[in-house]
Amino acid sequence: MTGILDITQxxxxxxxxxxxxxxxxxxxxxxxARFVANFDEDTTTMxxxxxxxxxxxxxxxxxxxxxxxxxPAYMVKSNATAVHAATQMRREVPSFDVGVSxxxxxxxxxxxxxxxxxxxxxxxxxxxxxxxxxRLGADAAGAVVFGxxxxxxxxxxxxxxxxxEVLERWKLPTEIDSQSWDDRFGTEALGAILxxxxxxxxxxxxxxxxxxxxxxxxxxxxxxxxxxARVVPNMEHGFSGVADTxxxxxxxxxxxxxxxxxxxxxxxxxxxxxxxxxxxxxKDWQEKHENRNKQRLAxxxxxxxxxxxxxxxxxxQVPRRPEPQxxxxxxxxxxxxxxxxxxxxxxxxxxxxxxxxEHRCRGCGQVGNFDSLSLSRLRxxxxxxxxxxxxxxxxxxxxxxxxDFGNGARASFEVTDSDSSEISIGLEVELVFRRIxxxxxxxxxxxxxxxxxxx
Amino acid sequence: MSSNGFKDRVAIVAMGCTKxxxxxxxxxxxxxxxxxxxxxxxxxxxxxxxxxxxxxxGTQGSGMAGVTVSRPLHVSxxxxxxxxxxxxxxxSLRNAAYAVGSGAYxxxxxxxxxxxxxxxxxxxxxxxxxxxxxxxxxxxPASFSLLAPAYAKKFGLDNETxxxxxxxxxxxxxxxxxxxxxxxxxxxxxxxxxxxxxxxAGQLGVFDCSGVSDGSAxxxxxxxxxxxxxxxxxMFVKALSLxxxxxxxxxxSDYDFTSFPEVEASAIEAYRQAGVTNPRSEISFAEVHDCFxxxxxxxxxxxxxSERGMAWRDVLDGLFDLGGALPINPDGGLKSFGxxxxxxxxxxxxxxxLQFSGNAGERQLENPSLGLTHNLGGQPGECVSFVSIVxxxxx
Numbered sequence: 001m002t003g004i005l006d007i008t009q010x011x012x013x014x015x016x017x018x019x020x021x022x023x024x025x026x027x028x029x030x031x032x033a034r035f036v037a038n039f040d041e042d043t044t045t046m047x048x049x050x051x052x053x054x055x056x057x058x059x060x061x062x063x064x065x066x067x068x069x070x071x072p073a074y075m076v077k078s079n080a081t082a083v084h085a086a087t088q089m090r091r092e093v094p095s096f097d098v099g100v101s102x103x104x105x106x107x108x109x110x111x112x113x114x115x116x117x118x119x120x121x122x123x124x125x126x127x128x129x130x131x132x133x134x135r136l137g138a139d140a141a142g143a144v145v146f147g148x149x150x151x152x153x154x155x156x157x158x159x160x161x162x163x164x165e166v167l168e169r170w171k172l173p174t175e176i177d178s179q180s181w182d183d184r185f186g187t188e189a190l191g192a193i194l195x196x197x198x199x200x201x202x203x204x205x206x207x208x209x210x211x212x213x214x215x216x217x218x219x220x221x222x223x224x225x226x227x228x229a230r231v232v233p234n235m236e237h238g239f240s241g242v243a244d245t246x247x248x249x250x251x252x253x254x255x256x257x258x259x260x261x262x263x264x265x266x267x268x269x270x271x272x273x274x275x276x277x278x279x280x281x282x283k284d285w286q287e288k289h290e291n292r293n294k295q296r297l298a299x300x301x302x303x304x305x306x307x308x309x310x311x312x313x314x315x316x317q318v319p320r321r322p323e324p325q326x327x328x329x330x331x332x333x334x335x336x337x338x339x340x341x342x343x344x345x346x347x348x349x350x351x352x353x354x355x356x357x358e359h360r361c362r363g364c365g366q367v368g369n370f371d372s373l374s375l376s377r378l379r380x381x382x383x384x385x386x387x388x389x390x391x392x393x394x395x396x397x398x399x400x401x402x403x404d405f406g407n408g409a410r411a412s413f414e415v416t417d418s419d420s421s422e423i424s425i426g427l428e429v430e431l432v433f434r435r436i437x438x439x440x441x442x443x444x445x446x447x448x449x450x451x452x453x454x455x
Numbered sequence: 456m457s458s459n460g461f462k463d464r465v466a467i468v469a470m471g472c473t474k475x476x477x478x479x480x481x482x483x484x485x486x487x488x489x490x491x492x493x494x495x496x497x498x499x500x501x502x503x504x505x506x507x508x509x510x511x512x513g514t515q516g517s518g519m520a521g522v523t524v525s526r527p528l529h530v531s532x533x534x535x536x537x538x539x540x541x542x543x544x545x546x547s548l549r550n551a552a553y554a555v556g557s558g559a560y561x562x563x564x565x566x567x568x569x570x571x572x573x574x575x576x577x578x579x580x581x582x583x584x585x586x587x588x589x590x591x592x593x594x595x596p597a598s599f600s601l602l603a604p605a606y607a608k609k610f611g612l613d614n615e616t617x618x619x620x621x622x623x624x625x626x627x628x629x630x631x632x633x634x635x636x637x638x639x640x641x642x643x644x645x646x647x648x649x650x651x652x653x654x655x656a657g658q659l660g661v662f663d664c665s666g667v668s669d670g671s672a673x674x675x676x677x678x679x680x681x682x683x684x685x686x687x688x689x690m691f692v693k694a695l696s697l698x699x700x701x702x703x704x705x706x707x708s709d710y711d712f713t714s715f716p717e718v719e720a721s722a723i724e725a726y727r728q729a730g731v732t733n734p735r736s737e738i739s740f741a742e743v744h745d746c747f748x749x750x751x752x753x754x755x756x757x758x759x760x761s762e763r764g765m766a767w768r769d770v771l772d773g774l775f776d777l778g779g780a781l782p783i784n785p786d787g788g789l790k791s792f793g794x795x796x797x798x799x800x801x802x803x804x805x806x807x808x809l810q811f812s813g814n815a816g817e818r819q820l821e822n823p824s825l826g827l828t829h830n831l832g833g834q835p836g837e838c839v840s841f842v843s844i845v846x847x848x849x850x
Contacts, residue, residue, distance in 0.1 A: 320576050321577065324592065325586070326588070328586060331586050383708075385604075388593075389654055402712075411706065425605075
């Protein structure tokens with residue numbers, strides 16, 4: 001029997017009040033707010049955050065990684081391998097990008113289920129300024145681990161599929177925003193199939209139904225076809241593309257009792273669904289999940305002008321500083337354990353820790369004999385810091401810190417997801433994987449730090 | 456590891472120094488010609504360009520190879536191009552001195568030149584080799600701004616006192632620069648203006664940071680015993696010291712950002728070579744690397760002019776003002792001149808040259824005997840430090 005062993009959701013710290021859109025553009029005023037990824041986040045970095053929240057044993061032991069997104073950081077080059085490297089999965093574990101449509105949510109989960117691996121779904125979802133997609137969209141990610149452990153929190157009963165060729169929502173690779181036909185068309189086109197699939201499911205009022213669709217009308221139709229079963233509501237802060245599937249599933253698992261049936265439905269170019277049953281272990285997971293939610297930083301208000309600028313829709317005057325240098329492939333490759341895994345080098349003879357790795361030991365002078373020691377799950381302490389107003393950053397101010405790791409190693413980082421007023425000497429920080437910048441068509445990924453929330 | 460003293464082995468017998476400013480109308484070649492022309496012509500015929508046996512030229516980014524100097528001067532000669540971060544200009548002098556002291560050459564010229572204003576950028580920039588993108592790209596103000604909170608915390612200064620100390624340093628340097636026709640900034644600045652200036656990094660405002668300019672300077676070095684053939688006021692080299700550090704400060708957990716170990720080491724070595732046992736009383740004046748105001752503060756302790764943790768008090772007491780017991784940067788410093796990297800070290804020696812020959816005008820100090828120049832390149836935690844000690848008498 002294969003089931004879900006663990007599941008996490010990642011939502012960015014940034015929250016943008018939708019009323020700002022109306023103020024600027026005079027469009028109908030949206031209510032509430034949407035999740036906005038920071039300028040240094042993308043679908044790759046959010047996938048990594050979601051996976052790092054999973055039980056680390058499950059990540060180390062995973063036998064495959066399937067990454068789904070409709071907005072990949074790179075094409076042609078794998079993004080899953082970056083996720084694989086930053087989460088320190090074993091070299092022999094296969095990692096694949098499952099793209100590029102919304103259906104990839106189920107593509108990644110079915111593949112992860114069959115291979116007893118991890119499915120991660122991550123998206124940055126938006127649209128033209130003033131439009132519905134922008135207003136109702138969100139950025140988020142989530143990860144699901146499948147396995148045949150007796151500690152599954154939900155056992156998978158069956159999958160059902162119906163693939164339909166329909167031009168309901170689409171985007172050319174060269175375009176930024178997707179287009180869609182009238183919602184009513186999509187709902188009409190898939191209505192009969194949806195009806196028949198749901199009719200053949202054993203839905204009772206103890207069932208929990210989670211429905212994901214880029215077409216809200218289709219989702220509403222499905223909700224109306226399940227009698228008095230509980231339906232997970234739409235995400236308060238927006239529809240996050242492929243990630244919406246895992247966010248909805250998480251919401252269903254949050255309220256499930258042992259023995260409850262959970263039906264997860266995706267309406268996109270057809271219908272995909274999976275039926276699962278919550279086990280006794282769901283309770284432990286719910287407690288763990290609540291603790292994970294407590295580890296979230298306080299939300300940070302994002303200005304609409306920044307959102308437009310970060311998404312490339314508003315070019316702003318930048319200071320007279322050189323363009324950042326793109327990382328070169330040979331040094332990035334030979335240093336990839338440091339760059340992606342934050343792996344320091346520990347001297348085999350005297351134990352001195354070097355961050356970044358060096359060829360000669362600073363402690364005893366021996367050359368070439370080091371073990372690898374990842375710092376990415378350690379806490380650091382701020383030794384000193386500064387706010388740099390000369391350097392360019394899309395989200396001023398730029399805060400730089402020197403951090404000690406408690407094992408003799410020290411390194412410098414940018415700070416992210418923080419007001420500069422939070423930074424002080426002695427502050428404890430955690431590591432987070434981000435996109436430093438993009439230059440000359442190359443993304444520069446590395447780790448940054450952020451304050452550890454305290455309660 | 457040995458370092459054999461060099462005291463009174465060589466002397467500087469002629470110097471030239473252009474104005475430091477935005478020389479929109481001059482190239483690096485032009486500036487080299489101007490500095491060398493001044494250097495040669497002030498010898499009143501005692502030295503001609505053809506008498507120079509070899510050259511060392513310091514430039515960080517305004518020229519490559521020896522042609523930086525041999526092309527504009529139209530000489531065919533041994534020329535070495537030097538780069539050592541902000542100690543570049545000083546290091547060209549150091550090498551020129553060793554070339555003469557070794558006996559390999561009789562007369563060697565050290566030149567420094569930099570054209571920063573041909574670049575469109577604010578602040579200093581550097582062209583690093585291709586890398587993996589993980590190194591924090593510290594701007595110079597950001598990296599040196601780390602000194603201020605660390606110093607204040609360690610020695611118990613509140614924000615207001617720290618600000619007063621840094622402001623006094625900037626104010627003092629601009630007062631001096633106002634008396635210097637070669638400086639980029641030739642006006643005094645009030646302390647209120649300094650306190651109110653827009654912030655650049657950390658606690659540092661615009662007036663806490665030295666500027667960007669173009670300039671060039673040159674010096675001719677001969678053996679000490681030949682010095683009086685060329686000038687009545689030779690400047691004898693008592694000490695030359697250079698320390699390039701391990702970079703441990705940024706990578707190992709014990710550096711506390713309140714001093715520069717490289718500076719301390721290079722100063723101790725220089726004092727040993729020169730036979731100086733009490734720098735505070737024996738050094739008449741010093742030109743130090745005031746790239747940023749907290750740098751100058753920390754240097755006072757690393758160079759042994761102030762007790763650890765007491766430099767701030769000495770600054771506020773006016774010890775380092777032009778009229779104080781130990782004038783620091785009497786010519787106005789990097790603050791008033793800007794920092795054309797290849798030229799700054801030689802500009803510092805040029806002030807020593809003027810002071811010892813009685814030509815420092817309104818900045819003239821009374822009977823100076825020993826001058827110290829200091830250059831620092833890199834950033835707190837990983838840097839290169841140079842110290843020289845020069846004087847107007849043998850012994």
